[in-house]
Amino acid sequence: MCGAEKVRHMLMGEQVLKKWKKSKKMTVAFGGILVMSVVIGGCGGREDAKKSIKIGISVYDQYDTFVSEMMKDFNDYATKKEEETGVAINIDTYNASASQSTQNSQVENMITEGCDVICVNLVDRTDPTAIIDLAEKNNIPVIFFNRELVEEDLERWTRLYYVGAQAFESGIMQGELAAEAFLTDQSLDKNGDGIFQYVVLEGEAGHQDAIVRTEYSVSTMIDSGVEVEKLGYAIANWNRAQAQTKMAQLMSQFGDSIELVIANNDDMALGAIDALKASDLTKDEWPAVIGIDGTDVGLEAVKNKEMIGTVYNDKEGQADAMLNLAYELSTGGDLSDLNLIDGKYIRLPYARVTCDDVDSYMEGDTE
Template structure:
């Protein structure tokens, strides 16, 4: 099956095999199910790649089970109000289950109330809501990974590189001078990834000094602009750039390429997600490493859970924690094991 990367423009309806999106039918049986999805931002690279995997797994599941799976995937364009309306619309169209990539993790109440009042289960994914909110109703679930683990592994990547490569310590003071590119201000994943990455470096014996940080909202272009400013501000003092995701790490690399700094004098750059472009940067020795966020595993687990819910099937083979959570592990990616993860991505090509 060829990889079908999505160009999600506006509200995109993807339908496997049959037309009709999420429109209900009196003749519908377990042989025809409807799954709605709403994304916080269709232009998020990780989400786009995850949705490609999700649609391909849905097609595979359809062929295996002989159940028609209709998908409708919508973009909330970073608006919680828009997302609330999308969930309402998907429920009204008769979706058996709705998968929600929350815009604002602290504001799921409208969605959970809609779900409970209409008895339509919700699978939240990738952007984790507050634990107490997931307990509001029995048919709320979460599929994703542990942000603290990603920060820990990113810190290990950075610490190992600093200890093994003396050239990273530009001023030979034994201290790693670093800057941070953070996602959204106040967002849990941003805070946790930053905290755990730096704390892990210290725990692994690397003394650190924070020179500065910038909010780049998970965005490559914003990260390029912010990094360029910090390169000027700190004028050769930066030894490490810690980015909360690969897109921002790549933005830092774009800024370095546009600067007058020779590549051998670049600060080290580490990221999180293991996107296609992020893996390319590791292979090209532009990034020290990235932390692989298992989009294939998350897509498959979310599809399996949604399918089980929609068909009233068993959840016995789904690795639910406390009956609510499915968590996939992160993995460190460096030059030493890059081929393993490129092969993983190519497995569905």
């Protein structure tokens, strides 16, 4: 990436993200079984306009912290949309439990149940074919979100969309946070050799977002003038408990030589912190830990200085954008005001978060 392009993306990510007020309601599906949220709207709108719409959602894993928080926001914004428009918004939410075949069946069921639009958080980003074929056959638009499918698949039909962010931007910002910390805090260079020794907790084996986040994080540190040495890595599948186990294994292998933990998301960063808390190390002896997502618990860890920073993935903005897109598609509305890129994409910027500005991103804070 050229310097100008890199700076452009960095500036995009540094935009101040508006923190929306959020209520505490959420529609949750357990064990792949449907839980239906039916919200009754008022009697407004034109005589020939729809009085209600039905949105189907399938998430890859209900226990993913970022996804569950985004779904809570989505339901909150749907309630507000009802109040604004007088149109009842019915939301059916399914948990795919990390099974692509289960998710395919869920989409088929949503079509049978008469959903106007389907939102899919793909289990396998490389295998959306069954979902796309079902949707096209029945002329039901699909909004993919958070786990981006291959561009060629999104181009297969005109009524396919994606809402999310650019994975490489989060990697760049994570690398910037790490580099700035190392260059300004000599205590992080525990052995005094001028090299940042690190380990990586990766999301999924072969997952594009995990690969891109790691590559850009490391390359950005190097581009910032930090010499680095990779000690080891482990696949923790975006999961806090797995990350704790993997981090404990890395610590047994490398001991206090670890100076930095790069985690592809906050849940895995928190798992690393759990392992550090269970170790014999004092907090002053901990390596630097950096995550990505800016989940509520991740932000709390930044505030408590257990993580030196995280990269905020705008779940509120993504939930709001997906709700507005789903509403317009369901009601035959105008998409021109939704800032679609290439008629297909809605992308929200990331932002760097440290203890200096974490309060502005935490729940309940407003501009």
